[in-house]
Amino acid sequence: MSYPTNTSDIEVPFLKISGSPKEMGLTHGETYRNLIGTLFEIRHELLLKGAKGSDENKIEDIAYSFWKYISNFDKPLAIELESTAKAANILPWKLVVAGGFTDLMDALSTTIHPDYHECTVAIDPAKGFIAGTWDSHPEAGEALILLERHPNNGPATLALTTAGWPCQQGLNSYGVGFAITNLTPNKSSKHGLVYIAANAFLGTAQSTSHILNQLKTETYCSGHSYIVLDRTGSGAIMETTNTTTNILQINSLTTKANHYLSGPQSIDNNSNYLYYDYSISREKELHENISQMANAQDFPSCLFNSQKVNRTDSSQVAITCAHFLISVIDNTIWYAKGPALPPLKYQMLSKTLSDE
Numbered sequence: 001m002s003y004p005t006n007t008s009d010i011e012v013p014f015l016k017i018s019g020s021p022k023e024m025g026l027t028h029g030e031t032y033r034n035l036i037g038t039l040f041e042i043r044h045e046l047l048l049k050g051a052k053g054s055d056e057n058k059i060e061d062i063a064y065s066f067w068k069y070i071s072n073f074d075k076p077l078a079i080e081l082e083s084t085a086k087a088a089n090i091l092p093w094k095l096v097v098a099g100g101f102t103d104l105m106d107a108l109s110t111t112i113h114p115d116y117h118e119c120t121v122a123i124d125p126a127k128g129f130i131a132g133t134w135d136s137h138p139e140a141g142e143a144l145i146l147l148e149r150h151p152n153n154g155p156a157t158l159a160l161t162t163a164g165w166p167c168q169q170g171l172n173s174y175g176v177g178f179a180i181t182n183l184t185p186n187k188s189s190k191h192g193l194v195y196i197a198a199n200a201f202l203g204t205a206q207s208t209s210h211i212l213n214q215l216k217t218e219t220y221c222s223g224h225s226y227i228v229l230d231r232t233g234s235g236a237i238m239e240t241t242n243t244t245t246n247i248l249q250i251n252s253l254t255t256k257a258n259h260y261l262s263g264p265q266s267i268d269n270n271s272n273y274l275y276y277d278y279s280i281s282r283e284k285e286l287h288e289n290i291s292q293m294a295n296a297q298d299f300p301s302c303l304f305n306s307q308k309v310n311r312t313d314s315s316q317v318a319i320t321c322a323h324f325l326i327s328v329i330d331n332t333i334w335y336a337k338g339p340a341l342p343p344l345k346y347q348m349l350s351k352t353l354s355d356e
Helices: 021-031 033-050 056-073 075-087 092-099 101-108 138-143 195-202 208-215 276-290 296-304
Strands: 014-019 121-124 129-136 144-151 157-162 169-172 176-182 224-230 235-240 245-250 254-256 319-327 332-337 349-352
Touching (some): 014 021, 021 075, 021 144, 033 056, 033 101, 033 138, 056 075, 056 092, 056 101, 056 195, 075 092, 101 195, 121 176, 129 169, 129 176, 129 224, 129 296, 138 144, 138 319, 144 332, 157 195, 157 332, 169 319, 169 332, 176 195, 176 319, 195 208, 195 224, 208 224, 208 235, 235 254, 254 276, 276 296
Parallel strands (some): 014 144
Antiparallel strands (some): 121 129, 121 254, 129 319, 144 157, 157 169, 169 176, 176 224, 224 235, 319 332, 332 349
16 A cells, blocks of 8 residues: 555545535536446446346346335435436436445345445544544545535535435534444345435434434344434434344444444344454454544544554455544544555545535
8 A cells, every 4th residue: 555645645526515405416416427437337346246146137126126215215315316316327226336335235145245344433422523434345435525515405514425425424514423334234125225325314413312313213224333423422323234223322432343232232143244353353443542542633543553443455355445533523524535554644634514
């Protein structure tokens, strides 16, 4: 892995959009038409190769099923996404493939495919931040954008996301931050809410309790941890399977990787997750390193000093495509593309959500 020598090595494209869902979607899709199309082609090919027994018809059928669920779940979101797809010259189900890759991998496979199920995230209500890594296949980092949205109705959002989708890891103008890690449930479903759409809905949150009370009753197609923190210091992690959800209130520094909680609250026994011990060790390592962090610019050092959380080997199935720190105190995202590298070589970039 080469070291960054200037900000262009760690920067991601930035777009600010506003207006109706249709207007925002059209601008988004037109601006990133090539990124969206390329990401679809790459992930479509990965699904064909990685999900045993999959074929083009199965991928389209399941992606379309996910799209229909989104259409019924959130009408404004569906309008925005449909407009994005139209401007990008692809069908909406292809946008689902581009954004909802791991859920499709789970639904297509006879057994859940955990190799792409990474990311390690920390939440600290006392200090008002969520910080972590976004891990995916190496090519995914080229589709990463920073998107600022100012809809005519509802809160503004600022988020790191894959081109084509409103939010993945980010915050909104109500001072609510959110992030996600993948989980590996015993079963997945071909019907339900795909994670990238749930992330977009998190962008509408008025508070932690407000949004999770709405999301806890949804049907999900696979497993994820939705990590939410608001400006009052109310933090929570909601775990999902395809049949149930569990909400854990967070009051102190907590780290989350890719296994379900154990104990009486557990909603899955992790029997289908091949890397359970490794996931536990990543949580422990990030907790130990980040507990010593003084400010946002120390976060790359926390990751660089890690042995497991920071994934630099681009020959592997998944790599750290970006690292970030979301501050709900001042509505700022600190970010850098790629894994953390020697901290003296660069500083994280930052963007604050604007008033308009």
